[in-house]
Amino acid sequence: MDNILQNADILHKEASDLLSSMGLLKLLTQYGNSHLTGSYYYNLMTWRDIDICVEIDSVDKTKIFEVGRAIALFPYTSTMYFRNEFVLNTVGNPKGIFWCVEILLPSSQLWKIDILFANKEEIHKILKNGEEIKQKVTPSIRRSILEIKTPLSKRLEYRRSYRSVDIYHAVIHDGIRTVGEWDIWWKAKKR
Template identity: 30%
Template sequence: MDTAEQRAKTARALREEAHALLSDTGLLPLLRDTFGEPSVTGSTGYDLMVWRDIDIHLAVEAERWPEWMALGGILARRFHGIGLGLHKADYVNDYVDPHPLGAGLYWGLHFKDFVGNPWKIDLWGWAPADHAVRRAREAALRAQLATCDRDLILRLKTEARARAHYHGVKVTSWDIYQFAIARAGDNLEALEAWKAANQR
């Protein structure tokens, strides 16, 4: 079983890989020049990484969906140009059929890095007003997470990821963050019980 030191080392290494990847692809400047200021959020932004996944949020108006769709081709060519093959790219326009979490645009990018490690980058283009609310909420979350037991979060995320059909099904990273903030326990079983009690 991993130790706290090993989990911290893994999180640090993954964050360094993520930042190197963003630098190599020039993704953030591309998004900034095309749509406006992007924000690296999720586990990469919070420095709580246990797997190779990057979330990027920005504000994108509904009428800009053609530019957002064209972004897929631009990204594929850019990745190819630096020696990375974009294996799969999932496009979603939730302005057409709004998701309960909010209206916006999405690209899910799946690829392997230069040494064969699988990555996923989630690009979220939210409605501007919604994006502003999300930015404020995220600032509050970052402040709360800064006071939490960081290793508890890394351990629970690692354990949840190791269980088949568990992370994203029974619990999410958001659940783990809220559980840690609430200081409601120290294991996944306690998390499940806490989650069930708070969903009533």
């Protein structure tokens, strides 16, 4: 159990160091208010993944590709792809445009960074939901989430069938405390 908590703390520090050394937030704030969200913000990291939202007045693909070009020029940017959720309409995803970036460090650590560009209203919804989650994450809830999320994030279904937010909901709202309980809960939820 302590290893799971230590691992989350180590990942959080690594993420902070990476963001600082890259200057990514400094770049993004040139285009709009930028907010760290997701597992980094909640301190519930189980793998090398960072989510960032950038609030923009209008979805201007020229500017978004300008940002993408700058990110592509960062040292260690290994892969990038563009997701237009105005076209894709993926269930559960906000309306906006994503740059999905992978950073491969010399230490062979691969980081995934998802950067969402969306209007103020869409970003506000994400931040409001995130703040509600963060406020409910007590030390015991954090421990339970990490104990469940750590093995679940290694399953093939993770991010395809269920997401981290589903795990957070199960623990926070429905009292799920073990992977076994999760499996029963998720099976019932899918019906």
